[in-house]
Amino acid sequence: xxxxxxxxxxxxxxxxxxxxxxxxxxxxxxxxxxxxxxxxxxxxxxxxxxxxxxxxxxxxxxxxxxxxxxxxxxxxxxxxxxxxxxxxxxxxxxxxxxxxxxxxxxxxxxxxxxxxxxxxxxxxxxxxxxxxxxxxxxxxxxxxxxxxxxxxxxxxxxxxxxxxxxxxxxxxxxx
Amino acid sequence: xxxxxxxxxxxxxxxxxxxxxxxxxxxxxxxxxxxxxxxxxxxxxxxxxxxxxxxxxxxxxxxxxxxxxxxxxxxxxxxxxxxxxxxxxxxxxxxxxxxxxxxxxxxxxxxxxxxxxxxxxxxxxxxxxxxxxxxxxxxxxxxxxxxxxxxxxxxxxxxxxxxxxxxxxxxxxxxxxxxxxxxxxxxxxxxxxxxxxxxxxxxxxxxxxxxxxxxxxxxxxxxxxxxxxxxxxxxxxxxxxxxxxxxxxxxxxxxxxxxxxxxxxxxxxxxxxxxxxxxxxxxxxxxxxxxxxxxxxxxxxxxxxxxxxxxxxxxxxxxxxxxxxxxxxxxxxxxxxxxxxxxxxxxxxxxxxxxxxxxxxxxxxxxxxxxxxxxxxxxxxxxxxxxxxxxxxxxxxxxxxxxxxxxxxxxxxxxxxxxxxxxxxxxxxxxxxxxxxxxxxxxxxxxxxxxxxxxxxxxxxxxxxxxxxxxxxxxxxxxxxxxxxxxxxxxxxxxxxxxxxxxxxxxxxxxxxxxxxxxxxxxxxxxxxxxxxxxxxxxxxxxxxxxxxxxxxxxxxxxxxxxxxxxxxxxxxxxxxxxxxxxxxxxxxxxxxxxxxxxxxxxxxxxxxxxxxxxxxxxxxxxxxxxxxxxxxxxxx
Amino acid sequence: xxxxxxxxxxxxxxxxxxxxxxxxxxxxxxxxxxxxxxxxxxxxxxxxxxxxxxxxxxxxxxxxxxxxxxxxxxxxxxxxxxxxxxxxxx
Numbered sequence: 001x002x003x004x005x006x007x008x009x010x011x012x013x014x015x016x017x018x019x020x021x022x023x024x025x026x027x028x029x030x031x032x033x034x035x036x037x038x039x040x041x042x043x044x045x046x047x048x049x050x051x052x053x054x055x056x057x058x059x060x061x062x063x064x065x066x067x068x069x070x071x072x073x074x075x076x077x078x079x080x081x082x083x084x085x086x087x088x089x090x091x092x093x094x095x096x097x098x099x100x101x102x103x104x105x106x107x108x109x110x111x112x113x114x115x116x117x118x119x120x121x122x123x124x125x126x127x128x129x130x131x132x133x134x135x136x137x138x139x140x141x142x143x144x145x146x147x148x149x150x151x152x153x154x155x156x157x158x159x160x161x162x163x164x165x166x167x168x169x170x171x172x173x174x175x
Numbered sequence: 176x177x178x179x180x181x182x183x184x185x186x187x188x189x190x191x192x193x194x195x196x197x198x199x200x201x202x203x204x205x206x207x208x209x210x211x212x213x214x215x216x217x218x219x220x221x222x223x224x225x226x227x228x229x230x231x232x233x234x235x236x237x238x239x240x241x242x243x244x245x246x247x248x249x250x251x252x253x254x255x256x257x258x259x260x261x262x263x264x265x266x267x268x269x270x271x272x273x274x275x276x277x278x279x280x281x282x283x284x285x286x287x288x289x290x291x292x293x294x295x296x297x298x299x300x301x302x303x304x305x306x307x308x309x310x311x312x313x314x315x316x317x318x319x320x321x322x323x324x325x326x327x328x329x330x331x332x333x334x335x336x337x338x339x340x341x342x343x344x345x346x347x348x349x350x351x352x353x354x355x356x357x358x359x360x361x362x363x364x365x366x367x368x369x370x371x372x373x374x375x376x377x378x379x380x381x382x383x384x385x386x387x388x389x390x391x392x393x394x395x396x397x398x399x400x401x402x403x404x405x406x407x408x409x410x411x412x413x414x415x416x417x418x419x420x421x422x423x424x425x426x427x428x429x430x431x432x433x434x435x436x437x438x439x440x441x442x443x444x445x446x447x448x449x450x451x452x453x454x455x456x457x458x459x460x461x462x463x464x465x466x467x468x469x470x471x472x473x474x475x476x477x478x479x480x481x482x483x484x485x486x487x488x489x490x491x492x493x494x495x496x497x498x499x500x501x502x503x504x505x506x507x508x509x510x511x512x513x514x515x516x517x518x519x520x521x522x523x524x525x526x527x528x529x530x531x532x533x534x535x536x537x538x539x540x541x542x543x544x545x546x547x548x549x550x551x552x553x554x555x556x557x558x559x560x561x562x563x564x565x566x567x568x569x570x571x572x573x574x575x576x577x578x579x580x581x582x583x584x585x586x587x588x589x590x591x592x593x594x595x596x597x598x599x600x601x602x603x604x605x606x607x608x609x610x611x612x613x614x615x616x617x618x619x620x621x622x623x624x625x626x627x628x629x630x631x632x633x634x635x636x637x638x639x640x641x642x643x644x645x646x647x648x649x650x651x652x653x654x655x656x657x658x659x660x661x662x663x664x665x666x667x668x669x670x671x672x673x674x675x676x677x678x679x680x681x682x683x684x685x686x687x688x689x690x691x692x693x694x695x696x697x698x699x700x701x702x703x704x705x706x707x708x709x710x711x712x713x714x715x716x717x718x719x720x721x722x723x724x725x726x727x728x729x730x731x732x733x734x735x736x737x738x739x740x741x742x743x744x745x746x747x748x749x750x751x752x753x754x755x756x757x758x759x760x761x762x763x764x765x766x767x768x769x770x771x772x773x774x775x776x777x778x779x780x781x782x783x784x785x786x787x788x789x790x791x792x793x794x795x796x797x798x799x800x801x802x803x804x805x806x807x808x809x810x811x812x
Numbered sequence: 813x814x815x816x817x818x819x820x821x822x823x824x825x826x827x828x829x830x831x832x833x834x835x836x837x838x839x840x841x842x843x844x845x846x847x848x849x850x851x852x853x854x855x856x857x858x859x860x861x862x863x864x865x866x867x868x869x870x871x872x873x874x875x876x877x878x879x880x881x882x883x884x885x886x887x888x889x890x891x892x893x894x895x896x897x898x899x900x901x902x
Binding site for chain 1 (some may be wrong): 225243244245247273274277281320323324327331333334336356357384386387388394395398399402406415460461462463464465466467469470471474475477486488496630681688
């Protein structure tokens with residue numbers, strides 16, 4: 001399966017990933033419609049990358065009563081079946097890292113689908129903040145990556161919902 | 176609508192009234208965006224002869240059709256107004272990066288125009304559709320960093336982006352500019368003072384919308400191709416490490432590094448100030464990028480301890496040369512400290528450095544003593560003196576009050592100081608000393624830039640990678656182009672070259688792409704132009720050719736020239752300070768250009784542009800550009 | 813016969829004031845190395861530590877811009893090279 005390994009300290013906040021994500025999925029450019037989100041600290045230059053880490057805990061899948069969230073056996077990405085989504089947004093609340101969002105125009109949720117295994121964001125990251133990795137679903141590698149990345153991505157809640165500066169949460173250089 | 180938001184705001188500060196209106200197709204297709212939209216409003220709406228610090232002045236910020244998209248380096252905004260230093264009158268504009276322009280576009284606006292003067296300090300809050308003026312009395316007097324933080328707190332969102340002025344702008348200092356993302360800025364001519372004179376502290380914006388793309392797959396393919404081209408270029412890879420500071424070594428070696436108030440182009444301490452020295456000292460904390468830019472040439476710096484401890488974003492060439500070699504200072508930490516102070520106080524490093532070194536030159540000539548300078552020793556190289564002086568300038572205290580007027584006006588207060596003045600159209604000369612590698616070209620560029628002595632309006636450079644198109648067809652042959660860029664004293668062809676480059680940058684600025692990336696789509700300038708046209712066409716859904724874009728750039732250049740003419744400028748203002756018009760030998764080779772040769776070159780430039788002997792666009796040229804209606808106003812023949 | 817390198821005025825202090833230097837070589841790289849062997853001082857204003865051209869340098873062979881891969885460009889007897897500094901930025 002594939003994973004996007006995130007390095008907050010390498011991220012320079014250019015948000016080109018957001019632009020190509022929304023462009024390739026929606027045909028328009030928008031940070032709101034991107035499945036990856038960057039939080040920039042304007043004072044100290046650090047940046048936080050927020051992205052679904054396709055976690056083994058599967059909070060979103062477990063919260064969905066309509067079976068609209070399914071794991072792709074090949075890429076390992078959790079995908080949204082828009083025809084089954086009833087817009088309840090239980091998954092949005094359940095995800096601890098903000099990896100799934102609600103599209104108010106289409107009235108369904110959306111999230112990182114790894115672009116079918118060849119993610120666009122990775123291709124446009126010139127600073128190696130996003131690196132594509134190949135791993136097995138149950139490998140210790142993957143679990144430890146998810147745990148480590150998850151810890152940092154969880155700090156997103158401090159940034160997103162408690163208004164803390166990114167630099168305070170992950171350090172001036174990005175941790 | 177694709178590309179553009181299709182909407183602009185007009186804010187009447189005197190009445191506290193805000194109007195939204197559509198951006199007409201005619202304006203979009205003829206002026207494109209950003210600088211183009213701004214210059215058009217300036218010409219159409221600003222009566223000649225007004226006091227730039229009065230409520231009659233107009234201030235505006237503009238973005239273009241590809242801001243907020245995946246187009247590489249589509250991050251820039253332009254602010255435009257009537258200059259507070261231009262003599263007798265002229266335009267001033269500034270261009271900055273970060274991601275303010277992106278948010279403004281996502282919020283749904285291509286341009287915001289400000290009129291009048293607010294009775295109390297205010298800021299404009301834009302929250303997508305919702306726009307309102309709010310009290311800024313708690314922000315008045317605050318630095319740019321403090322202003323951002325207070326607004327994040329007040330508005331409860333650190334994703335809000337702010338365009339602000341510092342205390343220097345509030346105090347109407349004529350060497351100020353406006354700043355987004357705390358420290359990102361551009362512009363000379365006291366643009367910050369214009370905002371200050373309107374009691375207008377900042378724009379805060381939250382934008383959550385999207386930019387619709389005309390032909391998404393084709394547009395995406397163009398972005399992919401340009402990314403592949405750009406990221407394999409050795410020059411890009413170097414820029415990613417050094418940013419604009421890499422210019423310093425080149426300038427030093429060719430004798431273009433403006434030193435001690437541009438008395439020379441060579442500074443003996445230059446090796447202490449290179450990007451290598453900056454890295455070795457460990458001042459760089461991490462890289463930083465503006466919107467959609469993979470080059471991410473900016474960086475966050477920090478001097479950890481000592482008398483010059485500071486932190487901020489980006490040590491540019493434009494930070495180092497005016498506070499360093501131009502003042503005879505070779506202490507890198509001190510320069511970073513001074514750069515940080517300028518950013519926080521809201522001062523423009525180019526013109527502030529130029530005014531300080533003008534004072535230092537006066538000191539050198541014995542025209543100023545300790546009594547005049549409030550006890551500050553203005554010997555070359557005295558960084559601590561400059562550090563003491565900067566807040567005095569920002570707050571208009573004592574001697575600082577004289578310097579706050581800019582060197583042209585300050586000169587009237589310092590007997591005999593005309594010999595130290597280095598201004599074109601009232602604006603201090605910036606970035607390069609017109610030295611052996613570029614003296615003629617750079618000189619003509621300074622003399623004719625529509626915003627007064629400027630290195631970014633256009634230039635003549637052996638660097639083909641800067642992308643100036645149509646050179647061979649206009650100059651005769653590839654050989655002719657190469658020959659003219661090799662010979663620093665030759666004048667033939669340089670006027671034509673400069674005009675083409677000014678037109679090129681005219682539309683690049685209006686597209687609000689970063690000019691350091693202007694060459695980014697292809698190494699061949701002709702293919703580069705074609706690809707830029709494809710980028711704009713697929714983004715906006717409107718077919719435009721490279722020549723359409725060049726024409727837009729030409730139209731903007733002519734309209735800005737017309738604005739300056741209407742304000743009273745003429746051929747005599749397209750000139751250089753006298754010291755540059757004397758030929759001699761510098762430490763790096765020939766310097767200066769004989770005035771007779773300069774005038775011949777200027778003739779060629781006017782002729783190529785379709786302007787008359789006085790530099791006024793002819794009726795024929797105006798007709799060609801769809802500007803016939805302005806002919807009467809400028810006395811066009 | 814050999815290859816001539818034209819030196820701009822601001823680099824002449826590094827080549828004893830001479831504006832045209834004869835060198836031998838079959839590539840631009842070999843020519844520049846020969847130049848450096850004759851005038852060691854010029855190396856630091858032409859080449860980076862890793863032997864690559866400094867990014868501000870442009871090399872023209874017989875009036876044609878040799879970018880990219882300048883160093884690898886082949887040259888023949890009678891060819892003329894010149895060196896330009898290109899500054900940009902603000």
